[in-house]
Amino acid sequence: MSTTRRMVVVGGGAAGAAAVAELRHHGFDGAITLICGENTEPYERPPLSKEFLLDVPATDGALPPPGWYGQHDIDLRLGTLATGIDPRTGSITLSDGTRVGYDRLLIATGVRPRVIPGMDGDQVLYLRTINDAVRLREQIRAAGHVAVLGGGFIGCEAAAAATRLGKQATILQARPSLLHRALGPVLGDVVAGIHAAEGVDVRTGQNVTGIRTGSGSMTVLTTAGEIECDLLVVGVGTVPNTELAEQAGLAVGNGIEVDAYCATSIPGIYAAGDVAIQHLPGHAGPVRVEHHDSALRQGRAAARHMLGLGEPFADVHWFWSNQYEHTIQSAGICDTAAGFVLRGSLTERSFSAFWLDGNRIRSVISLNRPRDVIEARRLIAAGHPVTAAQLQDDTVPLKRLTRPQRAAADT
Amino acid sequence: MTAHWHETAVNLDDLWEGDMTAVKVDGEAVLLVNVDGDVHAYSNRCPHQASPLDEGDLDGQTLTCAKHLWEFNAVTGCGINPDDARLKRFGCRVGDDGTISVDTGP
Numbered sequence: 001m002s003t004t005r006r007m008v009v010v011g012g013g014a015a016g017a018a019a020v021a022e023l024r025h026h027g028f029d030g031a032i033t034l035i036c037g038e039n040t041e042p043y044e045r046p047p048l049s050k051e052f053l054l055d056v057p058a059t060d061g062a063l064p065p066p067g068w069y070g071q072h073d074i075d076l077r078l079g080t081l082a083t084g085i086d087p088r089t090g091s092i093t094l095s096d097g098t099r100v101g102y103d104r105l106l107i108a109t110g111v112r113p114r115v116i117p118g119m120d121g122d123q124v125l126y127l128r129t130i131n132d133a134v135r136l137r138e139q140i141r142a143a144g145h146v147a148v149l150g151g152g153f154i155g156c157e158a159a160a161a162a163t164r165l166g167k168q169a170t171i172l173q174a175r176p177s178l179l180h181r182a183l184g185p186v187l188g189d190v191v192a193g194i195h196a197a198e199g200v201d202v203r204t205g206q207n208v209t210g211i212r213t214g215s216g217s218m219t220v221l222t223t224a225g226e227i228e229c230d231l232l233v234v235g236v237g238t239v240p241n242t243e244l245a246e247q248a249g250l251a252v253g254n255g256i257e258v259d260a261y262c263a264t265s266i267p268g269i270y271a272a273g274d275v276a277i278q279h280l281p282g283h284a285g286p287v288r289v290e291h292h293d294s295a296l297r298q299g300r301a302a303a304r305h306m307l308g309l310g311e312p313f314a315d316v317h318w319f320w321s322n323q324y325e326h327t328i329q330s331a332g333i334c335d336t337a338a339g340f341v342l343r344g345s346l347t348e349r350s351f352s353a354f355w356l357d358g359n360r361i362r363s364v365i366s367l368n369r370p371r372d373v374i375e376a377r378r379l380i381a382a383g384h385p386v387t388a389a390q391l392q393d394d395t396v397p398l399k400r401l402t403r404p405q406r407a408a409a410d411t
Numbered sequence: 412m413t414a415h416w417h418e419t420a421v422n423l424d425d426l427w428e429g430d431m432t433a434v435k436v437d438g439e440a441v442l443l444v445n446v447d448g449d450v451h452a453y454s455n456r457c458p459h460q461a462s463p464l465d466e467g468d469l470d471g472q473t474l475t476c477a478k479h480l481w482e483f484n485a486v487t488g489c490g491i492n493p494d495d496a497r498l499k500r501f502g503c504r505v506g507d508d509g510t511i512s513v514d515t516g517p
Contacts, residue, residue: 025494025495058460061458061459061460061493061496062459062479062493293479293480318480320478320479370466370467370477370478371466371467371468371477373477374467374468374475374477374480375468377480378470399468399470
């Protein structure tokens with residue numbers, strides 16, 4: 001560690017910012033450079049598709065507060081992109097023409113929205129950055145009818161926000177249910193029901209074939225007809241920003257390949273966050289997760305490994321989404337094509353669905369039962385044995401499953 | 412420092428070890444936590460986004476907010492993840508009859 005004096009982090013999203021904070025937190029007093037493509041200090045993205053659109057303050061807290069970087073002697077390069085990595089000399093080049101040397105490098109370049117060719121113009125919005133969100137917030141207010149292409153998290157949350165602002169919203173989704181990839185068809189249908197009950201026109205199984213823009217209004221062309229709207233929000237997935245890593249010769253698949261220590265195929269270079277695809281013991285295949293909490297945890301883990309500290313990354317992946325008054329939470333890595341064990345009620349919109357691997361919980365998806373997820377997350381981390389009957393029985397607190405003797409003693 | 416002690420409606424008999432409950436004290440939302448027989452009082456608002464902590468989980472000494480899984484040590488009030496967060500603590504005492512009182516003074 002004594003020879004590691006220069007840390008460089010490329011990417012000012014959750015993973016990069018959390019990594020920088022973790023380095024200082026562990027007493028690293030050498031040089032830290034943080035390269036941010038955007039012109040603002042790192043911020044949290046989750047509110048951008050939720051509270052931010054409604055003008056409801058969502059105070060941050062997981063990332064360093066404004067001014068922290070200056071106070072902690074971080075060389076923060078805003079509005080700057082890394083254009084090349086030279087692993088041989090241990091340096092990167094930047095879009096402003098300068099070169100920065102590193103002893104350890106973290107790539108946390110994140111993802112960008114997948115853009116559909118021909119889907120552009122003033123009335124078409126993609127959502128990733130705070131600038132995108134500012135524009136969307138303005139244009140939603142001016143719109144009467146907001147169409148959303150894609151029934152993933154971004155699409156569902158944008159439709160919920162538009163509805164809360166009194167706008168007509170239509171979700172166009174090629175797959176048979178909403179949140180189909182994340183939740184599977186059965187739970188995805190529950191979410192579709194929630195949106196429909198809120199007045200959203202949910203159109204699943206429809207492919208969009210193009211748009212026609214006019215003055216002020218626009219038309220979305222689908223396989224099932226045409227839809228007039230004022231605004232089209234496109235949320236059809238993302239593309240990992242791997243170009244920099246590829247050019248440097250790092251192993252890249254559907255993301256930058258890293259091991260359980262967030263180390264890439266080249267010594268001294270690490271990757272974390274949405275852009276990293278991680279090989280973890282106990283998982284069938286490599287895992288690339290695009291959720292805020294995972295990015296924070298992975299960024300911190302990568303920082304510890306850059307300092308020669310730390311354990312393999314073994315945190316249970318977790319995410320949440322808020323839509324209307326409903327909270328979806330999940331822990332673990334889900335294979336939603338497989339069958340699940342249900343606790344609670346789909347129709348009452350209060351349930352947890354568990355995916356089991358033998359007598360171990362592999363993952364859980366909950367609607368409006370965050371406490372179940374906290375408990376399940378512990379059961380997953382501990383690999384504690386459970387039975388389907390125990391999980392289904394709503395009268396047995398999940399907490400008791402880890403402590404059956406104590407429960408008996410208490411009562 | 413002026414203490415403002417208020418008796419709560421909660422008796423130790425109603426707050427078992429490993430349990431937590433929310434009460435209103437002097438207009439403040441207060442979380443009462445019983446860890447191994449010792450009662451601690453905190454603001455019931457998570458320092459992250461002010462979510463009610465009593466809707467979360469207490470496991471041993473670990474208090475987890477259900478909203479975004481921030482974790483705190485329920486004895487010290489210090490953050491575990493993230494570890495630079497901290498719960499707002501109130502003074503707390505248990506009377507001979509088990510009545511739990513909270514100090515909302517500055």
